[in-house]
Amino acid sequence: MRKTSITIGAAAIVATAALVLSGCSATTGGGGASTPATGTPIKVAALSGLTFFPEAPQAVKAVFDDYNASGGFHGHPLEYTVYDDKTDPAVSATAAKDALASGAVALVGSSSLLDCAVNHKTWEDNNIVSLQGTGVDPFCFTTPNIAPANDGPYFDAYATLYDGSETLGYKNICAEVVPDNDAGKAAYQQAIDAWSAKTGKTLAYSDFSLTRGQASYAGNVAALKSHNCGAVMITEVGAAVTAFIGEASNQGLNVPFLVLTSCYSDEFAKGISYGADIHLPAEFSPFTDPKDTSNTDWAKVMDAHNVPKTSFAQGGYLAAKYFIAILETVKGKVTRDSFTAAAKAMTTPVTNPMVATPWIFGPGTSHQANKSAWPVEIKKNTSEWTSLGPWLKGDEIGWVDTKQP
Template sequence: MVPPNREATHMHKSRILMLAASIAVVSALAGCTSGGGGSPSESGEPATGDPIVVGALSGLTFFPEAPQAVQAVFDDYNAAGGLEGRPIEYTVYDDKTDPAASATAAQDALSSGAVALVGGSSLLDCAVNHTTWEDNGIVSIQGTGVDPYCFATPNIAPTNTGPFFDTFASLYYGSETLGFENICAVMVPDEAASKAAYEQAIAAWGDATGKELAYLDTSLVRGQASYAGNVSNLKSQDCDAIFMNEVGDAVVALLGEASNQGITLPFLVLTSCYSDQFAASAAYGGDIYLPAEWAPYGDTSIEGVEEWAQTMDAHGVPKTSFSQGGYLAAEYFIDILESIDGDITRDSFTAAAKGMSEEIPSPMAQAPYIFGDADFHQPNNTAYPVVLRAGTGTWESLGPVMEGEELGWVYTTVPAGS
């Protein structure tokens, strides 16, 4: 099933891929109060009126940067006058990467009077709470969508591509551009829906290329103490590259174990590794490739990247792919907010988001954003390959942009009845 908005997205994509368009970096969140909508304040004075309440659920242990980036944009917006003098009141609820805590955080966000959720980043928010968002008529513009429900349900539209498209893009670039014939994989399957979504992504790559994995180890668990056995098994295989879907410190730990056992094969990893912090900590003797979900953050010659970098630096927010997603989520939210005529409420914002007919471009994004009225939303299916060369500690942009629709990408779904 293809969302109704995909055709429009594809029509405009070449314009966006040239990164020639730009939109103002303004951002705010809509609140569950009765004041009027309309244009932002032109007074230049800090906003002191009736707050506009917005929330987000995030696993702050793994993804602190996305909501920090949202807050940075909102702070600037409030300082410039907010929406007709109304400031943004933004609250982030830590779901602690725990289902029970996530469900409680969702109720806290709803009780706050939030009119929308913006910039959330969590390993399980969408899986735990998507029906709660639907039942309460609230939409979520995710900064970092992770689990498959972020991409397969009607009230959530992430700014990012997510780990399943990342998997497809990593494998595709590895086999078709880099020419790896025997790609081995070590993966965390997680729960049934994510396992199925990863299987879909791998199958889509296989259908598009005629290739298959030379070896697949799905025995990983999040945060396991040692990868010695996994790496030992990899050494016994005929691999010319290794794909891994873990995040954060777990990737560094596995790379360290690979080095300990004398492996220097290229690694293909997910966008979650795309940060200066990872580049500085990943002491590995081989090259590491991944698909950036936005214009590479190190290329400040791109207008949108320069504006983002300046905002992050001014507010002390780390420059990562996660903070790019949060920044864009805030930007997109503002565009929708300022389209509303009349009262700013949860209902009016949801109606505006689902009633979108025009895409929102950004010079930093590789695809335009649209929410729209569809059963599911996957507006961003593009990737820009980058590499961390052995011994350099610096990411290098490779390009060109990869477009999922042209390569055979299949939209993420979740198992029936789940």
């Protein structure tokens, strides 16, 4: 393990592949220590909305367990604690204080609708970094101490719009946006404006009035019907999109839907019966594709630890891998300060076949390392995902990083 620990170097790609292999297989080890780590633990924490994203921290835990079993970091195991933020700012702020009080050196794989917005300042004040598993709100992509493993909904919205209008050739695209707050609304608006600037197209209709847990989408669907939409982009999470598409069927609206990565799960596909295609840009390479090989190690680790295979689990897995990569560059005692210094001193990105863009923390005041997506679809009247590809890369399709509102 320690032999393969220098993943950050000239031969980054090769090294990462080695890390991936060794990280999962405790029995084969990396050649060095293959006995379980028993030293003083290194504490790591995460804040997650467990009702929305239970798999992300489970995936992190799976990676860490394997890492500890094969010797940990110089004999020190990683001790991982997850705090439920209940998607409530008050609980989230409390959990942040709790995590800091526990002596965590970093936050890894946090997955939440609001963690970044509530706590980014706390992280900066306490010189701790967060390797977000699933970052949602704009502050995950616009602040100095947070770097997510995922693309985030704003890149997703851009990518799905670009895919819809340019690759699939849909005209008259309409948008249903759940803004959460003005910051989220502004970030979606930035993405939509960037899409318009790149493609010269505009939305036929946009509705920013969706709320979380809305009881009925009848009104929104009726409004869509009266605007002759050729396709509908919706930024809600899986369960809500299911309900929305159900209401669309009820009212006889059968146009393609362009949805975000949170819908990418087998459960979503099973709950759907719709008379038109549903397209989605997956944030990581498509695990439902039987021909895909980039997810082999991930799938093995998830299966070994009984973690459901979803894109949130992919995000958590990658965040854990990135953490280990940085950890192994830390000089001397691993503390909050030394880890943060190592993260900010990072100059060479980590690559992983699950994403098309290499990941880096580095010194910047904002971080959006991951900006690539792999198109998948549910063909009309089917209930399973079909892999389409190829990678949509942010730099190639004209993506502009989200700016802090």
